[in-house]
Amino acid sequence: MEEVCEGKDFSFPKQEEKILSFWSEIKAFETQLSRTESLPEYVFYDGPPFATGLPHYGHILAGTIKDIVTRYQTTTGHHVTRRFGWDCHGLPVENEIDRKLGIKRRDEVLKMGIDKYNDECRSIVTRYVEEWEKVITRTGRWIDFKNDYKTMDLKFMESVWWVFSQLWDKGLVYKGFKVMPYSTGCKTVLSNFEAGQNFKDVPDPEIMVAFPVVGDPDNAAFVAWTTTPWTLPSNLALCVNPNFDYVKVRSKYTGKVYVIAECLLSSIPVEKPKSSDSKTSSSKTKGAKTEKPMDSYELLQKFKGSELVNKKYEPLFNYFEEFADAAFRVVADNYVTSDRGTGIVHCAPAFGEDDYRVCIENKIINKGENLVVAVDDDGCFTDRITDFSGRYVKDADKDIIEAVKGKGRLVKTGSFMHSYPFCWRSDTPLLYRAVPSWFVRVEKLKDQLLENNSQTYWVPDYVKDKRFHNWLENARDWAISRSRFWGTPLPVWISGDGEEIVVIDSVAKLEKLSGAKVVDLHRHKIDHITIPSSRGPEFGVLRRVDDVFDCWFESGSMPYAYIHYPFENEEFFAKNFPGHFVAEGLDQTRGWFYTLMVLSTALFGKPAFRNLVCNGLVLAEDGKKMSKKLKNYPSPMDVINDYGADALRLYLINSPVVRAETLRFKKDGVYNVVKDVFLPWYNAYRFLVQNAKRLEVEGFAPFSPVSPTAQQKSSNVLDQWITSATRSLVHFVRQEMDAYRLYTVVPYLLKFLDDLTNVYVRFNRKRLKGRTGEDDCRIALSTLYNVLLTACKVMSSFTPFFTEVLYQNMRKVSANSEESIHYCSFPLEEGEVLPNHLVDELS
Incomplete structure (x- = not known):
């Protein structure tokens, strides 16, 4: 036995590099997999990252957790297949190409051609694969890069089609209009869980607007409050709470008559006429107490909100005159609260989830069929809004307020600081906008989701019992389609009259029905493929819908798609589902962990995984988010070259971040x-x-x-x-x-x-x-x-x-x-007998 190196000259990083060479020479990882091939399978799902950026400490942390657990399971008598995966589709890739090509509008992609655009996307998907492999290997993680899976591979995409077809057959898929968080920066809707990832405290204008009551003997006006002036041109209704007390009051100074919730009367301003003698007015009021609204308004009438229902009012703008018979009236719903505003909410059904719902329930719009969305995909007003056509809606707020003031309808204006969602990719403010989309009926699965969650084991457990449980308890139907280009296309073919729909579950079925040869499932390879109508030639052909899948649907399909189930590996899947282990960051409670659970519950009535480790966020030493631009953290490779990967691994593992808390990296x-x-x-x-x-x-x-x-x-x-x-x-x-x-x-x-x-x-x-x-x-x-x-x-x-x-x-x-x-096997405990299938290297 010899010393590895003399004390002071011992270099942990250099020794690690020698070990990497040794492992490569003896093919250590491959040999380990081969030696354990006959042992019980331990199924580990590796969440796929994007290769459009370089790995950071968050990736290294999650990778270290995965490596430790899978290595340990191997030492305790299991075969652990470890395939690396790549998330290849979706907004991260499209955003890169949009920036590269200077694309700002959807029609620019169509003009360029989807085939050329998708080829550009494909060209950058694996841009950093070599760097990823170099960093991940240097950290000591054993993972199979050669036999990796990619969400853009034909086999993976075919399994995603199968997943969708199963949901369709179970009646868990529908197409509908729904108000969704919409990113104008990325030109697409976001899932509710994506919308919750980037809230910011920002100031927005808050205004109170007068809506004169038609035929009121006192010329009263309803006073509505909003922090989104840009939605006022699309107003179709006002909503009150049927159980609130409302009052009609007259200003003692101006004679104006307003209708407002009694409990919020103090929110409207004291309106005084301008004095001709400002000095006198000033001297009289100096030292006097500020007058309260209730003292400056005379009570004329009091009634319940339910008594206001169906009262008509004068619209603010004339952009929707054709709706006059059904619209511009008061409706009632319990979603109206008394914590702020006036107790009267202005409803623009295309731009608010509750607005949309109450307008349909009160037949102001007909199940969304006659819904007009007067804002385009770029977040600009359409030609219908003639005075502001082509303007980005948030930029038009000030001018809209001026227009309201010019009409004599502005009661109050100010600034309101609140928490508002921004797109987590483009960092632009989200708009809540009605869009047609394909949905999975998650709300129908809620009880089963909660039951399946109870069958899983999480570290730390409070993330499962509180954060994830609460998210499932309040789960909404999931919008799984995106009106984009680089992704797995929805396998839905529909007739021109909308009466015939065919959902494809495999390449073989598409080839059989269409007669076409299919070698790639991306849009530019299949959008031209048609299917003859089963009703006869006179009904024409079925064409594929334009949408592609949200990439979260693809990653949620990973347990099936990475092994091309059910087209291959049926026996393996039957024996080893749910998987034994997953690990990712806290943000995935509303991302990958959620989509895994939804799809496995919908498909098999089971959770997708048995054990889960959830880590927190690694921050810079100053407590801020790590930023390449700010250069506020050391390069991972520099740290490894200075101190070794083992030291970095133990530093990360021995920290609060493994308990889903934060770590300030030092x-x-x-x-x-x-x-x-x-x-x-x-x-x-x-x-x-x-x-x-x-x-x-x-x-x-x-x-x-x-x-x-x-x-x-x-x-x-x-x-x-x-x-x-x-x-x-x-x-x-x-x-x-x-x-x-x-x-x-x-x-x-x-x-x-x-x-x-x-x-x-x-x-x-x-x-x-x-x-x-x-x-x-x-x-x-x-x-x-x-x-x-x-x-x-x-x-x-x-x-x-x-x-x-x-x-x-x-x-x-x-x-x-x-x-x-x-x-080597993990050491035996005293009195423990080694299983027969293991070699006792301790003897």
Whole structure:
């Protein structure tokens, strides 16, 4: 047995690079997979990232968690297939191309041609694959890049079609109008869970607008409040709460008569006529108390909100005159609250979820069929809104307020600071806009989703029991289609009269019905394919709808699509679903974890996974989000080159971020791991090597460790104590790893290393150096050897490089040892019998 390197010259990063070469030389990962092929399968789903950017600490954290768990499961007798996956479709890719080509409007893509646009998208999908493989491999993660899966592959896309067809057959898919969060920056709707990812506190204008009551003897006007003046041109109704008390009041100063909720009367201003003698007015009011609205208004009438229903009012603009018979009247609904405003809400059904609902319920619009959306895909007013046509709606707020004022209808104006959703990709404010979309009936599955969630195990558990549970409890139907280009097309073919719909579940079915040869499922390869009507030639042909899938639908289909189920691997899937393990960040509770659960519940009535580790966010040292632009964090590769990947892995794992909290990344923290963990560990190993070599120097037989069984019979109390401590380490790590509590292991290891170096080695120096006789020396060295070897096997999943470094030297004095520590089984606990299908390398 030789020293790996002299103390001061020992470089953890350089040793790790040597180990990488060694693994490559012996094909360690491939060999491990081959050796365990006959063992029970442990199914791990790797969430697919986009390769349009480089990996950051968040990716490294999640990857480390995945690597530790899958390595551990291999050591405990499982075969763990680990295929890397790539998310290839959707807005991240299209955004890059739009910026590259200067595309700002949808019609520019159509003019360019979908085929050319999609080819551009495909060209950047794998732009950083080599860099990803380099970084991920350098962190010590064993993952199969050669046999990866891509969401743009034909087989993957075909399975996505099958998933959709199953939902369709179950009656869980429908097409409808729905007010959805819409990104003008990305020209597409977002799912509700996407809309919740980027809220900002921003000021918006708040105004109160007068709507004169038709035929009122006092010339009263309803007062409505809004923070979206741009929706006023599309107003079709006013909504009150049927249970609120409303009052009709007359200003003592101006004579104007308003109708407003009694509890919100204080929100309207005290309207006083302008005084001709400003000085006199000033002197009279100096020192006087501010007059309250209730003191400056005379009560004329009081009534319940329900009494106002169907009262007509004068529209603010004339853009929707054809709706006059059914619209411009009061409706009632309990969604109107009394926490702010006037108790009267203006309704523009195309731009508010509740507005849309109450207008349909009150037959102001007919099930959305006659809905007019007067804002285009770019967020600009259409030609119908003649005074503001072509203007971006948020930019038109000031002019709309001026127009309201010019009509004498402005009661009050001001600024309102509130939390507002922004697109998480383009960082533009979201508009709530009615769009036609295809939906999955998630609300119908709600009870089953909650039941399936209860069958899963999460670390930490509060994320499952609170955050995820609450999200499922309030789940809405999921808009799964996008009016975009680079994605898996919806497999829906429809006749010109809309009476005949065919949903395709496979390439073979499309080829059979159409007679066309299909080699690619992207839009530009299949949009031209038609299917003859089953009703006869006179009914023409069916054409595919334009939409593509939301890429979340694709990633949620991953457990089936990555193995091309059900076209292949039916037996494998039947035996191994739900999967055993997934791990991603906290944001995926409303993303991937959610879509996995929805689709598995809809398809099989089961959760998609059994165990889940949810990590938090890694921030810059100053507590801000890590930003390449600000350069407020060190490069991951720089940290690895300075301190080693093992140190980075332990630093991340031994932090609150694994408990779904935040971590302020500090490079010094990685250095401290080297200082507090690896140097004591290395020094204990080095002390063993030096004294084992001393035996030969002093003329004794070369060191060969006695068997663990013989060593455990040592009568020395320190030998017995450290052996017991090692057994406790084995028990603790297995217990915590079986419970997926990775973050508890490092503190326990630190205590163990402290016991080993500062107690066992320190008080055993004479024995270890041979001062108490050769036999006693060999027992002490054997004890230290077996303790270090066991510790390496226990920690090999956490620190794959350093444990391999030590093991490769220690195995030289052990007969029948494995070629790599990563072929070794996890150490047995006292009294435990090794399963027959495993090789007992401890004997």
